[in-house]
Amino acid sequence: MQEQAADAAGNSPSRRDQNSGAGCCLVRGPIIVGAGPSGLAVAAALSRHAVPFTVLERSDGIADLWTNRTYDRLRLHLPKVFCELPHVGFPADFPTYPTKHDFLRYLRSYAARFAVSPLFGRTVTRARFDAAASLWRVTAVSAEDGGRATEYVSPWLVVASGENAEVVVPKVKGRGRFAGEVLHSSAYRSGERFKGMRVLVVGCGNSGMEMCLDLCEHGAMPFMSVRSGVHVLPREMFGTSTFGIAMKLLKWLPIKLVDRFLLLVAKMVLGDTEKHGLRRPKLGPLEIKNITGKSPVLDVGAWSLIKSGNIKIVPEVESFTGGNGVRFVDGNEMDFDAVIFATGYRSNVPSWLKDSELFTEDGKAKAQQPASSWRGPNGLYCVGFSGRGLLGAGADALSAAADIAGRWQAVAAAAAAAGAKISSV
Structure with a gap:
């Protein structure tokens, strides 16, 4: 019993996997793929239900995106109250908009509090449901063991690898001829080393905007390439979070009316963005x-x-022209010392999860039934794919953990009943 309790608390793989070098491991409880905020959230929620679990993470630590692929000045764009994971709030002394270092400190403390000990360096290459055995078979390659593959087996699989697993870099003609530096935003840390340089940032989302700001503050000359329309809103309205206002209004008003209100206030605060090249979408x-x-x-x-x-x-960029030249779709050309693609990320789920009814071909969760989009058939769950940020990931984690706990307890009760029946014979 003590060994079982230790397994449940530490979430370690079976002794057979650790010591014998066998290629198959039947784990207790669900398999969770990913040790980012979503994976940690569902692990913590399972811990509260006293359900053991195994977390597989391809990197060497938790929250790889936040640790290794974000710029130095990054802060949460929403107030901390909307970014808390289940059961634990941010420390009171954290600022309203925590820095990335604050957030990482919070995540590490969160993992320690719930004794979440992922198996690091495990890259999942395949996950399939074995209908004959009613089990998920998840193959992971270990970086430490020279690429040795282990098959982890469980009745339940939680996909928590996130919507931002792989970088997205568009194919642009002539890129190989560009003499300057080309990088994705995941490799950008600070504008300090770009001082005095002409830098083209491709993409006008939150990251692209903030990197342009950072470049400017470090003495660079940033240019931002805009392909389509974008809505720019003030982070705060009337002294409070714009997101918070929107959430409150949505409780009482239809989304179109709330949008009209937000755009009206945005125009009052910011002015007409279209005059400066940022066209607003129709929706x-x-x-x-x-x-x-x-x-x-x-x-x-x-x-x-x-x-x-x-x-x-x-x-929008049309092509690289050789040397330091870039041609735009309007035919104009300009020279740049560096180009940064702030073009986002994508899910990598389709590359390893086979025959899933929960995900589209591009790795997004199907939202045919939004209320239960976190649950699929055959003990499959997804957490962090709702498009609702950390708040949505936390809600999905609670729902998935409660559902798994109910099934876990049912299995345990059936096993106990079978044992009692055998004992009485």
Whole structure:
């Protein structure tokens, strides 16, 4: 019993996997793929239900995206109250908008509090449901063991690898001929080393905007390439969070009406963004978020620099022209010392999860039944794919953990009944 309790608390793989070098491991409780905020949230919720679990993580630590692929000045764009994971709030002394270092400190403390000990360096390459055995078979390659593959087996699989698992870099003609530096935003840390340089940032989302601001503050000359329309909103309205106001209004008003209100206030605060090259889409910001998952830009200072001309707006990139040249779709050409693709990330679920009814071909969760979009057939769950950020991931984690706990307890009760029956014979 003591060994079983230790397994449940420490969430370690079976002794057979650790010591014998066998290629198959039957785990207690569900398999969770991913040790980012979503994976930690569902693990913590399972811990509260006294359900053991095994977390597989391809990197060497928790929250790889936040630890290794974010810029230095990053802060949460929403107030901390909307970014808390289940059961534990942010420390009272944290700022309203925590820095990335604050958030990482919170996540590490969170993992320690719930004794979440992921198996690091395990890259999941395949997960399939074995209908004959009613079990999920998850193959993971270990970085430490020279690429040795282990098959983890469980009745339940939680996909928590996130919507931001792989970088997205568009294919642009002539890229190989560009003489300057080309990088994805995941490799950008600070504008300090770009001082005095002309830098083209491709993408006008929150990251693109904030990197342009950072570049400007470090003495670089940023240009932002805008392909389509974008909604820019002030981070705060009337002294409070724009997101918070929107959430309150949505309890009473239809989304289109809330969008009209947000855009009216945004125009009063920011002015007409189209005059400065940022065309607003026809659909409102919340409606677009609902349909596509794409968030509006919450301005943290870039907008004033766009208006002053310190951040210049340019059209979509058509091609690289050789040397330091870039051609835009309007036919104009300009020279740059560096190009940063702030073009986001995508899920990698389709590359390893086979025959799933929960995900589309591009790795997004199907939202045919939003109220239960976290649950699929045959003991499959997804957490963190709702397009609702950390708040949505926390809600999905609670729902998935409660559902798994109910099934776990039913299995345990059946096993106990069978044992009692055998004992009485």
